Amino acid sequence: MMKLRSKAFLIIVLCALLSACGDTNVVNSIKFVQTIGYDAVENGVTSSAIIANYEEQGKSKLEFYVTESKSIYDSMPKLNMKLDFPIEYGQLRMALFGERFARKGIKTAIESLIRDPKISSRTHLGVADREALKILNIKENRNDPYFMSDMIEQNIRYGNLPRINLHLTFFDFYGSGRDFFLPHFTVERDELKLDGIALFKEDKFKTKIGIKDSFLMKLLMENSLNGSIMVPVTGSDQAGDEFFLMNSIHSKTRYKVIQTGPPASIAIKVKLEAQVKDVPQWIDLTSKEQIALLESCIETYCQNEIRKFIALLQSNDVDPLGLGDLIRSRTKDWDPQAFQRHYKELSTTVSVTARIIRTGAGG
DSSP states (O other), X not given: OHHHHHHHHHHXXXXXHXXXXXXXXHHHTOEEEEEEEEEEETTEEEEEEEEEEXXXXXXXXXXXXXXXXXXXXXXXXHHHTTOSSOEEOTTOOEEEEOHHHHHHOOHHHHHHHHHOTTSOTTOEXXXXXXXXXXXXXXXXXXXXXXXXXXXXXXXXXXXXXXXXXXXXXXXXXXXXXXXXXXXXXXEETTEEEEEEEEEEETTEEEEEEOHHHHHHHHHHHSOOSOOEEEEEOOSSSOOSOOEEEEEEEEEEEEEEEEEOOSSOEEEEEEEEEEEEESOOTTOOTTOHHHHHHHHHHHHHHHHHHXXXXXXXXXXXXXXXXXXXXXXXXXXXXXXHHHHHHTGGGOEEEEEEEEEEEEEOOOO
């Protein structure tokens, strides 16, 4: 009986070892695409890819490949013709579109990515202010294929970027009464920089907003637990322009449809809990009167900037806030074409209530 148990145990161990060896061989026989880029060229598309080549278990060598094709559909098969092992997309974390490509439309790319069951719905997309090929070829990306996706995640969690990924982009693209947006990248002093948000109309890149408006957009779209902007000090006797840094700790935004239109009318109320630091030297953060002054500065500034931001969206005919979707949810006679025709006439009232709950001394 003991001999039989020993033989059974030995068979189990051998099977486990063979299985492990088999998995290693599979990994060593596949090249994983981790970041891809798309650029428009005269006769089609240039696709670039950062690929991990697993030479031994736990270690990988990054390789950079570029290919040209007539469309996205045959770009990866053509890329595969340059490789000694088949490519897989299970580790894909980032797809970057060059500006020219994004302005021509990215619908085909989005649909191609979302249809592949091996690609995570949490994959990030982005737009470059130049060719994606040049962005992917800079030092940070060549050393770390997840550098751009990690940068996006960090700015969603701790910075001014609203939540966004492939799944949310797909939802906004096919949703009625809303437009999607993507992180926007540039290069500064040979270093990669996330410098705002690319706004789309249908599937085409329309315009770009900076970091300040990204904060306002985040404030209007979600209960923001982070993000920061510089706020001017107004209503004081001090001469010259002075600013202080405000960090959002918690916010809540409510929308109320006053009139479904067309044109529509919407009331927006924002409640904001904030931290202030790096204030002018004359500000006494232990003074209730001066804290009240800073709260008033935040309220006035944010109200004015939100109005300007919504006017910017209307002038560019883009609706990343989903105001059209909000109107659709309040009426039985939703007409997307009518809303679009009257979108620039939509009126909003904005009210911001700010409360400073943390302070930090600054000079």
